[in-house]
Amino acid sequence: MKNFNSCSQFITALVIVLLLRNNADPQALSSKYHNMKVRITSNNPIRNPREGRVEVSFDGIIWGTLCSSTWSFREGNVVCRQLGLGYAAMVSQTTTFGDSKKYPWAMIGTLCRGNEQHLSNCLREATYPRNCTVGNPNVAVVRCVPQSADLTLGLRDIEISARLDLAPMTRLQCAMEEKCVSAEAYVIRLTKPNAIRNLLRFTTKAENVGDADFSPYANYKDWEWHQCHEHYHSMNVFATFDVYDLRYKKVAEGHKASFCLMDTNCVPGVQPKYTCGNETQGISIGCADLYTADLDCQWVDVTGLPVNQYYILRVAINPEYKIGERTFENNGAECIIHYTGKPATTRITNCRRTPLWFKV
Numbered sequence: 517m518k519n520f521n522s523c524s525q526f527i528t529a530l531v532i533v534l535l536l537r538n539n540a541d542p543q544a545l546s547s548k549y550h551n552m553k554v555r556i557t558s559n560n561p562i563r564n565p566r567e568g569r570v571e572v573s574f575d576g577i578i579w580g581t582l583c584s585s586t587w588s589f590r591e592g593n594v595v596c597r598q599l600g601l602g603y604a605a606m607v608s609q610t611t612t613f614g615d616s617k618k619y620p621w622a623m624i625g626t627l628c629r630g631n632e633q634h635l636s637n638c639l640r641e642a643t644y645p646r647n648c649t650v651g652n653p654n655v656a657v658v659r660c661v662p663q664s665a666d667l668t669l670g671l672r673d674i675e676i677s678a679r680l681d682l683a684p685m686t687r688l689q690c691a692m693e694e695k696c697v698s699a700e701a702y703v704i705r706l707t708k709p710n711a712i713r714n715l716l717r718f719t720t721k722a723e724n725v726g727d728a729d730f731s732p733y734a735n736y737k738d739w740e741w742h743q744c745h746e747h748y749h750s751m752n753v754f755a756t757f758d759v760y761d762l763r764y765k766k767v768a769e770g771h772k773a774s775f776c777l778m779d780t781n782c783v784p785g786v787q788p789k790y791t792c793g794n795e796t797q798g799i800s801i802g803c804a805d806l807y808t809a810d811l812d813c814q815w816v817d818v819t820g821l822p823v824n825q826y827y828i829l830r831v832a833i834n835p836e837y838k839i840g841e842r843t844f845e846n847n848g849a850e851c852i853i854h855y856t857g858k859p860a861t862t863r864i865t866n867c868r869r870t871p872l873w874f875k876v
Contacts, residue, residue, distance in 0.1 A: 552623075552636045554598055555579070556658060558613040566601050567659040569613040572622050572635065580622020581655035583609065583648040585641055589840045590630035592658040598634045601660035604840045608657050615653040624648045626656075629871070630844050665730035666842040667833050669849045670721030670804070671867040674831065677719035677809040678864035680818075680857075684710050696813035698769045700820075714857065715815040718864060720755055722833050723804035726842050729790075730799040732777060755807075756835045757816045759853065760828045767827065768818050780806035823857035829864060832872055845871040 553576055558568035571579040584591065592604025625641035625648070632638050685705050688697060692705075697713055704711050724730050754777070758770030779788030782803035790798040799805050807814050816829065829851040834841065841847070851867040 550636050552634075554595060554635050556595070556599065556601075556660070560613065564659070566596075566661070567606070567613075568657060569619065570595055570656045570658055571619070574622075578622075581614075581616060581619045582626055583616065583621045583624050583645060583652065583654070584626050584656065585645040585647060586627070587656040589837045590844065591626055591628045591635075591638070591656070592660075592840070593630050593843075594628045594632045594635050594638060595658050596660035597632075599660070602662040603660065603664035603842055604658050605661040605664065606657075606659035606840070609647075609654040610657055611653050611655070613657050614655060616655050617653060619655060621648065621655070661728070661840075663728040664726055664840055664842045665724050665728050665799070665801075666726030666846070667722050667730060667799070668725050668846040669831060669833060669869065670719070670723060670806075671849055671851075671869065673719045673721040673806075674829075674849060674851055674867050675864055677717070678862075679717050679809065680855075680859040680862040681715040681717050681815065682712050682859065683715050684712055686710055688713065691812045694813055696815070696817070698817040698819060701817065712819075713817055714819040714821075716759075716818045716829075716853065716855075716862070716864075717809040717815040718829075718831075719809045720807045720814060720831065720833070721804050722755075722799065724799040724801055725846075727801060729801060730777070730839060730841075732797055732839070753836055753838070755831065755833045758830045759816050759818060759821070760830065762826060762828065764828070768816050768821060770816060777805055779803040818855060821855055821857075823855060825855055827853040827855055829853050830870075835872055837872070847872045 551574070553573045555571050555573075556566065556568045557571055558564075560568075570582050572582065573579045587607055587609050589604050589607055592607035596602050596604050625645050626635065626638055627641050628635070628638035685692070685701065686709060691697060692701065701711075701713055756770055758766055759768035761767050776792040777790065777797040777799055778792050779790045779800050780803070782788050782800065786800065786802040788803055789800055790796055790803075809815075821827070830848065831851075832848045834844070834847055837844065846869050848870040849867050850870050851864045854861075854863045854865070856862050
């Protein structure tokens with residue numbers, strides 16, 4: 517009982533440390549931006565008032581456009597929220613609605629977490645954006661919609677499904693084609709094709725709790741056929757799995773998981789409509805896509821990690837913001853791994869919901 521209590525106290529302390537952890541902030545916007553006004557406009561005479569270039573003004577008279585290293589759905593959501601137009605369904609830096617020569621930039625380097633109420637609450641990039649130069653004609657644009665999807669991870673699904681699989685590489689041919697094991701495995705296979713890989717398996721459940729379907733960003737004609745799985749993957753990077761030590765140094769090479777998106781299970785009263793077909797992928801409102809722990813690539817390759825140690829597992833869905841959502845604050849999960857190197861005693865516990873990381 518004494519050993520159990522010591523382990524429990526250690527995990528409790530570790531969870532507290534994780535909860536207190538924050539990313540360092542870049543410079544905040546100066547006070548002159550606090551009364552900044554925002555609008556969406558276009559040079560198209562028959563325009564959609566929810567779509568166009570984003571402009572800001574500091575005096576209500578002179579308006580200008582925006583340029584950033586990463587103009588993403590995070591920034592787009594803040595613009596749409598501030599204007600009462602819902603959520604961002606499209607973001608880009610383009611000349612479709614006018615260029616920076618005719619509509620010069622008024623603000624450069626905007627960086628939002630995505631939950632701010634106003635664009636003036638956002639941060640600035642710590643260094644000057646390399647793309648915001650004289651030769652760049654593009655300006656930031658957005659299209660807003662009243663409803664949006666919202667994905668969240670099933671935390672309990674990760675914990676109860678977790679298991680360590682000691683798998684010979686002869687059983688991993690399909691997975692190795694998809695780069696789902698550590699880079700060293702491909703070198704080892706040349707001389708030891710039956711070598712064992714330690715795979716920490718777990719289930720990923722992505723549930724759509726929003727008020728619009730989650731639909732792939734790519735045209736179905738561009739979806740990738742996976743011969744091993746015999747179906748199309750509509751998102752090349754739908755999820756990422758990584759392992760860190762307790763100082764957040766990555767210690768196990770993660771991989772980017774491509775998915776076929778479908779309605780695996782739905783809440784009562786909702787009929788599934790998406791399958792792994794070549795034109796019908798997605799996740800409906802009230803449904804979830806469940807990738808169980810027994811499937812290929814539902815793991816992190818932890819071969820070679822020191823045993824009898826604690827680590828942090830980080831899982832993220834839609835990590836590159838390729839598809840707009842209501843929020844990205846619930847797209848991540850962090851869990852504690854107690855790795856013993858033995859299937860009987862290796863565990864994943866204390867999963868908690870986290871936002872997606874973003875570079876500052």
